[in-house]
Amino acid sequence: MADTKEKKLTFFGCIFNGIIPENPILVLMIGMCPTLAVTTSVSNAIGMGLSTTAVLVASNALISLVRGITPDRVRIPIYIVIVASFVTLVEFLIKAYFPALYESLGIYIPLIVVNCIIFGRAEAFAGKNNVINSIGDGIGMGLGFTLGIIIISAIRELIGSGSIYGFTFVPENYRAALFVLPPGAFLVLAFLTAIQNKLRLPSATNKKDGCNNDCLHCTLHKGTTNVEEGK
Amino acid sequence: MEFIVIIISAALISNVVLSRFLGICAFLGVSNKVETAKGMGIAVIFVIMMATAVTFGINTMFLEKTGVFGIDLTYLQTIAFILVIACLVQFLEMFLKKFIPSLYKALGIYLPLITTNCAVLGVALTVAQDYSNFAKGMAYALGTSGGFCISIILMASIREKIEGNDIPESFKGKPIVLIIACLMAIAFTGFSNLNLG
Numbered sequence: 001m002a003d004t005k006e007k008k009l010t011f012f013g014c015i016f017n018g019i020i021p022e023n024p025i026l027v028l029m030i031g032m033c034p035t036l037a038v039t040t041s042v043s044n045a046i047g048m049g050l051s052t053t054a055v056l057v058a059s060n061a062l063i064s065l066v067r068g069i070t071p072d073r074v075r076i077p078i079y080i081v082i083v084a085s086f087v088t089l090v091e092f093l094i095k096a097y098f099p100a101l102y103e104s105l106g107i108y109i110p111l112i113v114v115n116c117i118i119f120g121r122a123e124a125f126a127g128k129n130n131v132i133n134s135i136g137d138g139i140g141m142g143l144g145f146t147l148g149i150i151i152i153s154a155i156r157e158l159i160g161s162g163s164i165y166g167f168t169f170v171p172e173n174y175r176a177a178l179f180v181l182p183p184g185a186f187l188v189l190a191f192l193t194a195i196q197n198k199l200r201l202p203s204a205t206n207k208k209d210g211c212n213n214d215c216l217h218c219t220l221h222k223g224t225t226n227v228e229e230g231k
Numbered sequence: 232m233e234f235i236v237i238i239i240s241a242a243l244i245s246n247v248v249l250s251r252f253l254g255i256c257a258f259l260g261v262s263n264k265v266e267t268a269k270g271m272g273i274a275v276i277f278v279i280m281m282a283t284a285v286t287f288g289i290n291t292m293f294l295e296k297t298g299v300f301g302i303d304l305t306y307l308q309t310i311a312f313i314l315v316i317a318c319l320v321q322f323l324e325m326f327l328k329k330f331i332p333s334l335y336k337a338l339g340i341y342l343p344l345i346t347t348n349c350a351v352l353g354v355a356l357t358v359a360q361d362y363s364n365f366a367k368g369m370a371y372a373l374g375t376s377g378g379f380c381i382s383i384i385l386m387a388s389i390r391e392k393i394e395g396n397d398i399p400e401s402f403k404g405k406p407i408v409l410i411i412a413c414l415m416a417i418a419f420t421g422f423s424n425l426n427l428g
Contacts, residue, residue: 029405032256084310084313091306111353111356114346182249186409190402190407193405197406
């Protein structure tokens with residue numbers, strides 16, 4: 001990853017980067033809470049993924065716009081207010097236009113605020129790059145996140161309730177309900193990461209400097225150095 | 232009795248980590264050693280209790296229709312609560328550093344991590360939406376954070392035990408931790424048949 005650091009960032013480069021090389025779920029392994037919680041069905045996953053993408057693009061754009069006038073010491077509270085405002089907006093929109101989705105996602109919609117991906121990108125990317133690239137990064141990371149949770153939810157829905165996006169494939173007697181229950185989420189993710197390890201695909205699990213569990217000071221990005229601990 | 236039911240069902244039946252998936256990052260990341268898991272668990276109990284008490288007050292005093300402004304501002308919950316939690320954690324850190332250095336030493340490194348622990352915001356929002364009684368809300372907060380503490384300590388103990396085991400190469404690291412979490416979640420679903428009367 002270090003050799004790509006010097007490359008010039010382009011809009012489409014940023015989008016691609018988020019979808020494949022630095023996929024937030026499959027490679028960086030961040031934003032695990034919604035990943036496990038809402039992946040019981042593909043439709044939930046799409047709803048969650050797209051709402052997160054919307055918040056991510058908007059907050060990345062705004063944070064990048066105000067990065068010149070944001071004092072370093074108070075940047076975290078500013079990021080929090082920006083992200084929380086967009087999450088509230090998205091929550092209104094979902095409530096108004098997709099009430100069924102609002103019901104099934106429940107508390108996980110306001111919890112987009114504390115999704116590690118959003119703060120991670122704000123801190124690692126949007127606070128340091130221009131608006132166009134930040135929007136690209138937001139789109140890429142958002143779509144990467146959506147893709148990741150769609151893959152997990154497709155596996156869970158297929159094995160657990162025998163269907164994908166509501167279309168039934170597996171007859172009733174051959175389903176394992178465990179997979180739509182909480183343990184199934186852990187199991188699917190465990191096997192996905194094990195397969196990645198086996199194939200030696202890049203992932204935060206098979207390198208030393210993985211997720212440090214400190215989303216506000218996320219370092220999971222090429223060339224990212226924590227400038228200052230904003231306390 | 233009612234309080235015991237609330238606490239037990241929040242801690243065991245719908246365990247915050249294993250069945251509601253809140254606070255997964257900390258659960259998977261800070262469970263290497265029992266000692267650190269204990270610190271994290273206690274810090275989370277501390278912060279969740281404080282945060283729930285403060286956000287409950289703010290919600291009833293300012294945001295609800297019966298509050299001082301007389302208008303329904305509950306849609307501001309997300310923004311207000313996350314700001315309150317972030318401030319509270321910072322404040323708590325400064326306070327402990329100044330007045331109770333021994334506790335600061337024990338909890339200090341975990342406190343900044345807790346701001347983005349979704350369990351804290353999750354509990355604050357659930358209490359604000361579902362509980363109108365302060366004492367019951369606090370009981371729920373205690374049960375939930377206690378459940379987090381129990382599961383992270385259990386996880387850390389298991390991880391310490393399997394440290395020297397012969398784990399298949401591709402399952403080393405995160406995958407085996409997720410498998411343990413899966414087995415723990417299966418065990419915890421057993422509590423769902425608990426008859427609390």
